Amino acid sequence: MTDFLCTEIRGRIGFVTLNRPKALNALSHDMIRAMAAALADWRDDPNVLGVVLQGAGEKGLCAGGDIRYFHEAISAGRTDIMDFFTDEYKLNYAIASYPKPYIALMDGVVMGGGMGISQGAALRIVTEATRMAMPETAIGLFPDVGGGFFLANLAGHLGEYLGTTGIVFGAVDACEIGLADVVLPRASLPALCEHLAAGDWSDSEAVLDAARTFCRESLPPAGLAPGKLAPLRSVIDEHFGLADMPAILRALKAEPRCEYSGWAQETEDLLRTKRSALMVCVSLEQVRRARKLSLADELREEWLMMRSVFNLDGRTGAEGVEGIRAMVIDKDHHPRWQHSTIEAVTPEDVARFFDGERRGANHPLRDLGE
Template sequence: MVHDDEPVLLGRAGGTARITLNRPRALNALTHPMVVTVAAALDRWERDPDVTAVILSGAGERGLCAGGDIRAIHEDARTGGSASPAFWRDEYRLNARIARFSKPFVALMDGIVMGGGVGLSGHAGVRIVTERSALAMPETAIGLVPDVGGTYLLARAPGALGTHLALTGNTVGPADALLCGLADHFVPAGRLTALSEALAAPGVRDAADVTETVLRYAATPPGGRLAEDRPWIDACYAADSVTEIVDRLLDSGLPAAKDTAQTLLSRSPTALKATLAAMRADGPPSTLEEVLDRAYRASCAALAHPDLVEGIRARVIDKDRAPRWSPKELAQVTEADVARFSAPPPGGDLGLAEGTAHLGP
């Protein structure tokens, strides 16, 4: 029996299977048991001929998923535990599994979608945003490199928009999510229930039927701002280093660019440099599996770096927004510091690209 207080609700309506992340008071933050539950459900549904599509949504009206449970990651990093690498192993496998799922996987990216929430939805076959959508990969603010395949998605955004979002962690609305390739369709939030019911109709049998159904409910999103900002973003982020990017932003004479420079200077210097290196490595022709393998290395390295504990402390635990980064300035971060984020972790690699990691639970 499924209880309403379970962290993941699984259900069926017609030919569609439903996954509802059910921790609304925690913005549906993702835990390891939730990952295992979703992966096991996908295993069953992929073998079930009566399931024609899967719909992912979040309980409540605030968001699909605000990311992983970073309080748990903070405690793990602070105490030298091993729970986070185990969580990331299964989480990244699930990200790859969703991308390769053989049936239409529809993600309703309503409200806040950040970090691990992007990992669950951004690799789906059909990604739907609403006027309430707020997407971000905010990892550099807590000493992490964007993971869950976020750099794979962002590295394929037009021009330097992806690099801008990866380094700053800035939030984007529906129009900019569509522009950057993080979503496929805009559907007003008030139409999501009707859309879900339509997807369960007997006539919806394959990917083409799903797309046709979604298009009947789709609309034009409210305007974004990245298209207008792209000229200075492309020019500034074309630089070879984070330091030069910051210099170009400060020298641009544009208030928005100068504000962006200040945002970057508030982020973990080590995470910024490691993120830029990841973005440059994770673009085409890299596969998602290769990117997830590299993300696992970077996340394990961050777990052993003091910026992760300090970043979460400043942003979530004490909420003073005054992190004491180590090192504290970009100029003090060495090439060796960055190289550690691409080194194999003590417990071994993820192995998705080599086919040594199973995509199921």
């Protein structure tokens, strides 16, 4: 329990409520540790048959990690920031491997770290208010918290597209591409929680069945925005399946079909002017490498990558510090990225993010999943 996270047992269900609405429920280190402790306690508690994750406030479940803390810690010369990521990635893995039904109410803003504590759920529920993304390249980071893994497992080359552009999408798209399971009206979420808390469930499977049945039998949300990704699937695969980012950008610029020309121009402009050139290239490589990795290995990889993105290895430049400064701290929206263009990023620049030892003796996640 912290000031920003509440845990309680109601009936046979453990409820985790992120309670930092003024900061869009951004995850602090204390919140991560408290959540991990609650899940560990409930894991072996026979009185708890399932877990529900929810966010307090109207704006949504969770906008991500506490990036202001990242900036402050690195600017002060502290290296204990990596303890944050160690504990966060352990939590991500614990959720994905949890033996009891973990139900994520992915309402409102669900981005970055919010995706990390949701994508491993047994049931991922979105609403008409859901706004989902992995937007890290806009602030000089990459899609971590297992993002490489769950993006890599999307069909075709959607993972490369979503990971590099960081575009925001809604409930219909989330369900259609496999990042959510069902849509429920936002107004029905309290009733679902009460239904689960009040039930006399025989076992954990009955809890999950009850949640699925409740969603299936509920009326669909009114005014649900249609998806935008399905009509683009073929052109996304065509472009984002190319060899590297320069090739992708050339293809976008040369897109000859009028029905796709607007999307292609917007995507090229976004990647060139609104994202870190280095991290766009790193994220493309990350997703492609993750297709051959388990979740545990991908989280180990991401931990090493995070050391590089904050220049804690002394070799790569602190791209993340500059991005957070420009977009969140000073809000001048003019980050001084290390590379002025995507074409200026070399293969060696990218390779430095992936040359660490995932199972090295000093890696704090070396035994994850074993």
